[in-house]
Amino acid sequence: MVPLAVRQAWKTMTSGRPGPVVLDVPFDVFMESAAEEAPNAIAWNANISSRCGADPEGVVKAVDMLLGAERPTIIVGQGVRYGGAAEELLKLAERLQIPVAASASGLGAIDCNHPLALGLVARAGHYQANHATRQADVLLAMGMRFDDRTSSSWIPGYSFTIPPTRLIHVDIDPEEIGRNYPVALGLMADVRTFLRQVHAELDRRADLSKKADARKKWLAQIDGYRKEWDKFVAPGFSDDTTPINPQRAALEIDKALPEDAILVSDIGVHHNWLLGFCKPKRPDSLIGSMGFGPMGFGVAGVMGAKFAAPDRPCVSVCGDGAFFMHANVLGTAVEYNLPVVWVVWNNYAYASIRGLQRGYLGGRELATDFHDPNTGERYNPDFAAMARSCGVEGVRVDRAGDLGEAIRKGIAANKPYLIDVDIAADINPVGAGVWELPGLGQSKAGIGTRYQPA
Numbered sequence: 001m002v003p004l005a006v007r008q009a010w011k012t013m014t015s016g017r018p019g020p021v022v023l024d025v026p027f028d029v030f031m032e033s034a035a036e037e038a039p040n041a042i043a044w045n046a047n048i049s050s051r052c053g054a055d056p057e058g059v060v061k062a063v064d065m066l067l068g069a070e071r072p073t074i075i076v077g078q079g080v081r082y083g084g085a086a087e088e089l090l091k092l093a094e095r096l097q098i099p100v101a102a103s104a105s106g107l108g109a110i111d112c113n114h115p116l117a118l119g120l121v122a123r124a125g126h127y128q129a130n131h132a133t134r135q136a137d138v139l140l141a142m143g144m145r146f147d148d149r150t151s152s153s154w155i156p157g158y159s160f161t162i163p164p165t166r167l168i169h170v171d172i173d174p175e176e177i178g179r180n181y182p183v184a185l186g187l188m189a190d191v192r193t194f195l196r197q198v199h200a201e202l203d204r205r206a207d208l209s210k211k212a213d214a215r216k217k218w219l220a221q222i223d224g225y226r227k228e229w230d231k232f233v234a235p236g237f238s239d240d241t242t243p244i245n246p247q248r249a250a251l252e253i254d255k256a257l258p259e260d261a262i263l264v265s266d267i268g269v270h271h272n273w274l275l276g277f278c279k280p281k282r283p284d285s286l287i288g289s290m291g292f293g294p295m296g297f298g299v300a301g302v303m304g305a306k307f308a309a310p311d312r313p314c315v316s317v318c319g320d321g322a323f324f325m326h327a328n329v330l331g332t333a334v335e336y337n338l339p340v341v342w343v344v345w346n347n348y349a350y351a352s353i354r355g356l357q358r359g360y361l362g363g364r365e366l367a368t369d370f371h372d373p374n375t376g377e378r379y380n381p382d383f384a385a386m387a388r389s390c391g392v393e394g395v396r397v398d399r400a401g402d403l404g405e406a407i408r409k410g411i412a413a414n415k416p417y418l419i420d421v422d423i424a425a426d427i428n429p430v431g432a433g434v435w436e437l438p439g440l441g442q443s444k445a446g447i448g449t450r451y452q453p454a
């Protein structure tokens with residue numbers, strides 16, 4: 001049974017819409033011996049392809065819609081990363097001069113520094129991204145599922161305005177198509193295969209620049225939004241206070257990471273800061289767990305990243321709350337000799353939850369603030385000393401100017417390394433979208449207003 005189940009689990013994990021699989025093996029089954037030879041799961045599944053293309057007529061329609069649009073916009077999710085479609089995506093964006101936005105899991109699908117990269121669409125998303133996707137006349141969404149954070153709780157006019165925006169939704173999982181928004185065109189396909197079909201169709205078209213003037217106007221408009229956003233966030237980058245301004249911390253982390261680094265984020269307010277102010281260059285430069293969002297994903301997951309990519313620097317940014325929950329990773333990293341770096345985003349709180357409590361409970365907090373009961377002073381264990389007690393290098397950073405150097409040193413050390421960073425908890429990331437907890441109300445957009453189509 002176990003060899004069969006491993007084979008099936010491997011296939012489920014890697015094909016179609018890929019994802020983690022739980023294999024629950026009862027103890028008695030573990031104890032049994034079997035005459036069966038365990039087949040190699042990887043070899044068994046090696047020749048299965050899930051690269052289905054879209055309906056050919058649908059491809060022609062999609063190209064017609066894109067070429068006829070005045071404010072076309074692309075938004076991508078993790079389907080680009082899993083489908084290995086980054087190259088084809090960049091080629092389409094450049095070929096038709098269409099800007100590319102991303103959901104949290106799609107960030108980095110094209111280099112965030114590329115002039116056509118809009119950045120993040122979300123509650124805490126970038127103004128130029130949200131304001132483009134909500135005004136688009138045609139929106140091409142690929143390998144993404146329109147979850148509540150990306151979609152500003154589906155409230156029209158913040159992330160999307162569908163309709164009147166005409167949505168082309170391409171996904172390998174047909175369940176996602178039409179699930180959250182009505183589509184003008186829904187196509188089940190692997191993203192890379194679809195993009196190759198689109199390029200082949202474009203090769204057959206004579207005039208790709210029909211709407212060139214409208215496109216230029218659209219891109220110029222977006223440049224204006226980008227300037228407004230840059231101005232809005234500028235002060236945070238030069239803040240030199242201690243505890244460190246979280247926006248500044250995200251910037252310093254981003255600057256310190258080499259081109260090929262994998263940054264594994266945990267769950268919490270730090271994740272929002274990283275999504276807002278890191279500029280991932282590759283589809284797998286910044287990974288996190290959206291949706292299920294288990295704390296510990298970044299604390300332990302960085303070791304998984306290192307196993308999978310031993311030649312790339314792997315850095316975890318994780319909350320103090322999650323790190324304390326999962327501090328056993330220190331021992332594991334030593335036992336397996338895994339040179340990973342933990343940057344503990346130490347804000348002395350389950351800050352994301354504390355922020356919600358304060359917002360919705362009239363300023364009160366319950367068990368989310370870490371303090372000494374006698375003095376009220378901030379309390380946490382000394383994480384750097386804890387690391388050293390496990391045989392892991394541990395340092396403390398409390399000035400923004402020292403953070404980048406500490407990360408570079410941690411990576412260069414080539415052994416397990418922990419950096420405990422004192423980061424402010426009372427500043428919250430804001431962006432162009434909103435979020436609503438049912439029954440509790442809606443947050444306010446930090447920049448811009450709700451878009452009302454004419």
Ligand SMILES: Cc1ncc(C[n+]2csc(CCOP(=O)(O)OP(=O)(O)O)c2C)c(N)n1
Pocket residue numbers: 266267268269270271293294295296318319320321322323345347349350351352353
């Ligand atoms: C295992 C688990 N328990 C609880 C939660 C709910 N939750 C989401 S964020 C968060 C607080 C995280 O605190 P910390 O790790 O310090 O990160 P911060 O928000 O302060 O950056 C909690 C309790 C969760 N996502 N996963």
Ligand SMILES: [Mg+2]
Pocket residue numbers: 268319320321345346347348349350351
């Ligand atoms: Mg915290």
